[in-house]
Amino acid sequence: MSITRRLFVRGLCASPFCGSVANADIPSIIVDGDTRLICGLRNPPNYKYIENVRKARPEATRVVHSIAKLIGVRPLFEVVEADFKKDYVALAALHDDKRYVICDAKWFKFEANVVGWYMVWVIAHEIGHHIYGHPYRPWPNNHRRELDADRFSGWTIARLGGRLEQALSFMPSLTEQDTETHPGRSQRIKATREGWVAGSLENHRR
Numbered sequence: 001m002s003i004t005r006r007l008f009v010r011g012l013c014a015s016p017f018c019g020s021v022a023n024a025d026i027p028s029i030i031v032d033g034d035t036r037l038i039c040g041l042r043n044p045p046n047y048k049y050i051e052n053v054r055k056a057r058p059e060a061t062r063v064v065h066s067i068a069k070l071i072g073v074r075p076l077f078e079v080v081e082a083d084f085k086k087d088y089v090a091l092a093a094l095h096d097d098k099r100y101v102i103c104d105a106k107w108f109k110f111e112a113n114v115v116g117w118y119m120v121w122v123i124a125h126e127i128g129h130h131i132y133g134h135p136y137r138p139w140p141n142n143h144r145r146e147l148d149a150d151r152f153s154g155w156t157i158a159r160l161g162g163r164l165e166q167a168l169s170f171m172p173s174l175t176e177q178d179t180e181t182h183p184g185r186s187q188r189i190k191a192t193r194e195g196w197v198a199g200s201l202e203n204h205r206r
Contacts, residue, residue: 049086053102056081059110060103063123070159077127081105089173092126094135101126117166118173121153121192128152143183150188151195158199167196 056079064079077099084104093100101123108119128149129135157167171192174185182188 049084049088050091050102051083051085052105053080053082056103057108057110060108060123063120064101064127066160067120067124067127067156070156071131077101077130079103079123081108090122090126092129092135094130099130099135101130116169117157117162118170120157120160120162121167121170124153124156125149127156142181143178143187146182147187147191150191151198154192154195154197155199155202156195158196159203161203162196164193164196167192 060079060081064077065075068075068077079101081103082105084106089104089107091100091102093102103123109116110119126149128151129145131152132145132148134145134149154167168189171185171189174188175182176185178184178187
């Protein structure tokens with residue numbers, strides 16, 4: 001599931017927000033107790049499964065900055081990549097009031113002039129956690145915060161011109177059963193669809 005819409009790709013591949021965090025500025029996320037990890041996307045996050053945190057590839061940075069531009073904020077989210085020893089795909093993290101999106105280096109595969117909608121959904125989901133303020137305080141209902149982030153992903157893809165099936169392209173990777181930290185697939189499909197519909201309506205009003 002990929003998009004080749006000329007304007008969106010041009011924005012990602014030639015974004016003015018090309019800078020990324022330097023390796024020397026990356027916190028020791030693996031061992032630093034001051035770093036709060038939020039959302040393993042499918043599993044509870046754990047420091048011991050993260051290795052070799054480093055500067056992200058430019059493509060990942062541009063996706064993050066394109067989403068920030070879409071919602072009208074300056075790029076407040078630092079994107080880094082790491083080697084994950086567990087099937088996390090991506091994480092949201094907070095360190096010294098800096099907001100991070102941590103991507104699994106082996107999972108994110110970028111093609112020239114093509115943006116995979118499933119990757120946009122994942123990155124938007126982690127940004128959604130930051131937008132809703134989830135890293136800043138404990139939340140009594142983990143399922144609710146995951147569904148909020150899913151809705152934001154659906155909304156983001158709609159506003160970027162993606163179709164509903166493209167917004168749902170990551171859903172087959174999710175488990176159907178509820179866990180302690182994450183709702184089951186059917187609920188997440190519903191939340192993503194709701195976000196996509198809202199974003200599509202906003203597109204029509206422009």
